[in-house]
Amino acid sequence: MPRQPLDDTALDTVFRQARTHYGFRPEPVDEATLRQLYDLLKWGPTSMNSQPARYVFVMSEEGKSRLLPALSEANRDKAHEAPVTVIMAVDTRFYEHMPKVFPSSPNARERFAENPETTSDTAWRNGTLQGAYLIIAARMLGLDAGPMSGFDNAMVDEEFFPDGRYKSNFLVNLGTGDPESQRPRGPRLAFEEVAEVV
């Protein structure tokens, strides 16, 4: 027997009524909430438990002043107003943790180290999955999220990851959304346009 679906509150909060937020109310988000967020999203699945995502939670005025110049003008106000802007990044040498996170495959670390293309695919695919888990986990914990990809990745990397090991992927504003800033919801493609059953 399949399990029962979750109730409407859960489906609405995570997907059906959830919206991308462009404006945020001034209520701060504390570090305890960010730790709670990570302690939830970390359970999301990744290939060989590789967990390549890295997270910079930009909260301070000083942190924001390092980040904002890299953002497109349209995104600068949103990120300034949000209590937290997360830089979702990937660790290009995530495989150094493989002996700990995937002990059942003792040579996984070497295999990744010798295959840069597989390593890059694994880092970006799974680091991006973890970005989705962050958005979903935030909504489950009562936060609103505003993911953004309009920024200069090279500028962010130079400022936050000067040694070149981590690479920025996308940004996510977090906080309590201001309903006044909401835009109309965009139409979704129909099942027939995107899916096939074979």
Place this chain on the structure above:
Amino acid sequence: MPRQPLDDTALDTVFRQARTHYGFRPEPVDEATLRQLYDLLKWGPTSMNSQPARYVFVMSEEGKSRLLPALSEANRDKAHEAPVTVIMAVDTRFYEHMPKVFPSSPNARERFAENPETTSDTAWRNGTLQGAYLIIAARMLGLDAGPMSGFDNAMVDEEFFPDGRYKSNFLVNLGTGDPESQRPRGPRLAFEEVAEVV
């Protein structure tokens, strides 16, 4: 005021108690459930509402016989047993739908068409986010999921997407997991190992 977090049942079902499944019970999944799954996951956010993911739900013996030869041996049994294996793919020309899905930016279609690198980044990043939404939505609807990336993408593309427009990303087995096939849960990296607050 932030909203209340969802209850423990929701947090457990989506993240804390959810597991990747390697074996599945024989109960079938019907097409109505797959449509319900899409109608939930489709609300997940994508950049400029671009929705680049495409979905092939492989259910029939004939469909499975086209897919299985491309899988690593370790993954072949799992995919054979699962009632459904989803090929998560991306539409490399997703931007042809921009006038419909993002009407507020009338030249988005041309901008993507003229910038293959941005288009590719957008397709893979957002198509992968949608793959995570599928995993999460499946769990919310009472299904178990087993994502897999151990397969020959070029073989799958040649068999299922011979015109070259769609490209396979990863696979997700769906059904009712067999608890007997469960492996011990891998350790997660600590907040201090992956996160920084600035």
